[in-house]
Amino acid sequence: AQKITQTQPGMFVQEKEAVTLDCTYDTSDPSYGLFWYKQPSSGEMIFLIYQGSYDQQNATEGRYSLNFQKARKSANLVISASQLGDSAMYFCAMISGGYQKVTFGIGTKLQVIP
């Protein structure tokens, strides 16, 4: 069965500091992909970053990077130089099952403190 686990219901980070949001996954599929989405209080879902299971290098998108450790089945999101606008819910998700099945975690609420 496919499963995404986000164990941090809430996180605080000081503005301009880096923060790591944890995500572990479980799948028996050899091919899969991992995503992170951001959901601000306004409610919309915003794509942040994607990592394929066969990608050799960790994905990066601006201040976002995905720390992919395949052996540990973890796909942590690292946000560098946090900004007040980063305060939001963050969801980790996995695509698997022949890229036909998507599973979301329950999210981590990040609050950036001035």
Place this chain on the structure above:
Amino acid sequence: DAGITQSPRHKVTETGTPVTLRCHQTENHRYMYWYRQDPGHGLRLIHYSYGVKDTDKGEVSDGYSVSRSKTEDFLLTLESATSSQTSVYFCAISEQGLAYEQYFGPGTRLTVT
């Protein structure tokens, strides 16, 4: 921003009544998805479409049906709404499928009383 709209944005309905939610896109993307978001569950896929008249079930499809007669519109119907279907419903689109970036609509908050 991807051109995705959902209507209505808010709806309150009574148990047992049919409800249809509409998702409209202007991006001409092939794939369209319906999710529901509930506290403690994240997002769960209800149904998806990979082309006009081509649809398939997701993780939580019971009690829901969908239709896609045009590329730009994807309808989600609750045949007989139940209180357990009270949720926030998101539509998403993707150019190449689930393994690629999805763009989400603003969401519809549905309350079944």
